[in-house]
Amino acid sequence: MRTVNSSVPRWQTAAARLAILIVIIQALGPRAGWSQEPVQPGIKEEFLEQEKIYRSRRADGGRVYTTDRGLSRYAELLPSGFCEALSRLGSSDRWLDIGAGQGQAILDYYVPEDAAAPAEKCRGSAPKARAVAISIEDRRRDNWKQQAARLGNDRIRYLSGKRLGQYSPEELGKFQLITDVYGGFTYTEDLSRFVDKVLKLLEDGGSFYTLATGVHLEDGTDKLGTLYLTELEDAFGREVKVCSWLKKISCVQVTCESKSDLKRPTQLIKIRKVCSDTSVQRTKLVEFEAGYPPARCFQLDP
Ligand SMILES: C[S@@+](CC[C@H](N)C(=O)[O-])C[C@H]1O[C@@H](n2cnc3c(N)ncnc32)[C@H](O)[C@@H]1O
Numbered sequence: 001m002r003t004v005n006s007s008v009p010r011w012q013t014a015a016a017r018l019a020i021l022i023v024i025i026q027a028l029g030p031r032a033g034w035s036q037e038p039v040q041p042g043i044k045e046e047f048l049e050q051e052k053i054y055r056s057r058r059a060d061g062g063r064v065y066t067t068d069r070g071l072s073r074y075a076e077l078l079p080s081g082f083c084e085a086l087s088r089l090g091s092s093d094r095w096l097d098i099g100a101g102q103g104q105a106i107l108d109y110y111v112p113e114d115a116a117a118p119a120e121k122c123r124g125s126a127p128k129a130r131a132v133a134i135s136i137e138d139r140r141r142d143n144w145k146q147q148a149a150r151l152g153n154d155r156i157r158y159l160s161g162k163r164l165g166q167y168s169p170e171e172l173g174k175f176q177l178i179t180d181v182y183g184g185f186t187y188t189e190d191l192s193r194f195v196d197k198v199l200k201l202l203e204d205g206g207s208f209y210t211l212a213t214g215v216h217l218e219d220g221t222d223k224l225g226t227l228y229l230t231e232l233e234d235a236f237g238r239e240v241k242v243c244s245w246l247k248k249i250s251c252v253q254v255t256c257e258s259k260s261d262l263k264r265p266t267q268l269i270k271i272r273k274v275c276s277d278t279s280v281q282r283t284k285l286v287e288f289e290a291g292y293p294p295a296r297c298f299q300l301d302p
Pocket of ligand 1 (some may be wrong): 163184
């Protein structure tokens with residue numbers, strides 16, 4: 001039990017405690033000042049390496065990263081409720097697929113595939129929504145060009161040459177549904193800016209469906225010895241789960257499903273925007289290693 005020396009004035013003990021507290025806080029961190037640039041040496045070379053991955057083609061030496069997942073694969077990978085949300089869209093609604101690769105998921109949505117395919121229930125019976133595919137590099141194939149010409153009237157659009165964050169709100173407009181399957185959410189160097197942009201592009205009531213692979217799972221079921229791909233830490237270097245960070249955003253409802261049975265622990269994430277005043281706690285990139293996907297570590301703004 002602590003004892004108090006009654007001969008020492010109360011303000012002096014309080015001042016001493018405050019001084020000790022300041023010393024402890026300074027000793028613990030933060031690991032690096034938010035305003036400094038604590039990035040690893042050689043990070044620019046990693047960015048250049050990543051650019052090469054975006055530009056790589058099968059012909060350049062084999063398959064490097066997957067760009068042709070169709071709607072069935074999206075239905076398997078994205079959180080539950082994605083198919084129903086897509087099937088509910090009407091002809092005046094809009095769907096944005098960020099990091100669309102070849103845009104195969106959008107093509108499958110428009111062009112009936114096998115009626116028994118798992119994605120069939122995503123298509124619904126109503127006239128189809130307008131769809132926009134975004135990719136850094138142009139991965140369109142002839143089937144996209146032919147289908148876009150057949151549908152006409154800009155029903156499906158493919159935008160490339162820029163990252164999501166480089167488009168103005170006017171260029172893209174607003175969307176009821178946004179998806180990202182191993183796209184910008186997995187590859188971006190500025191995670192908070194990316195999420196902020198996605199939320200600004202969503203209509204109120206609209207939803208963003210994505211997944212994060214190689215992350216600390218919300219329910220803690222990731223196994224010991226996991227090699228993580230995306231890590232978040234607070235200013236003292238303590239681990240923060242991606243879902244905990246997302247759940248601090250204002251004006252959204254975040255649902256996370258944990259998948260620990262896959263090759264890497266994967267969090268399936270649905271973010272529903274409930275009002276327009278969204279605000280995302282900022283992240284700063286502190287480590288980056290090029291790859292498909294890249295390995296990234298972000299520090300949260302204290
Ligand atoms: C691995 S591919 C995935 C393609 C597709 N979603 C699939 O599952 O087949 C990654 C895609 O994300 C795109 N991408 C990465 N970062 C992006 C960003 N910040 N903005 C837009 N697209 C991005 C790449 O250009 C590419 O089209």
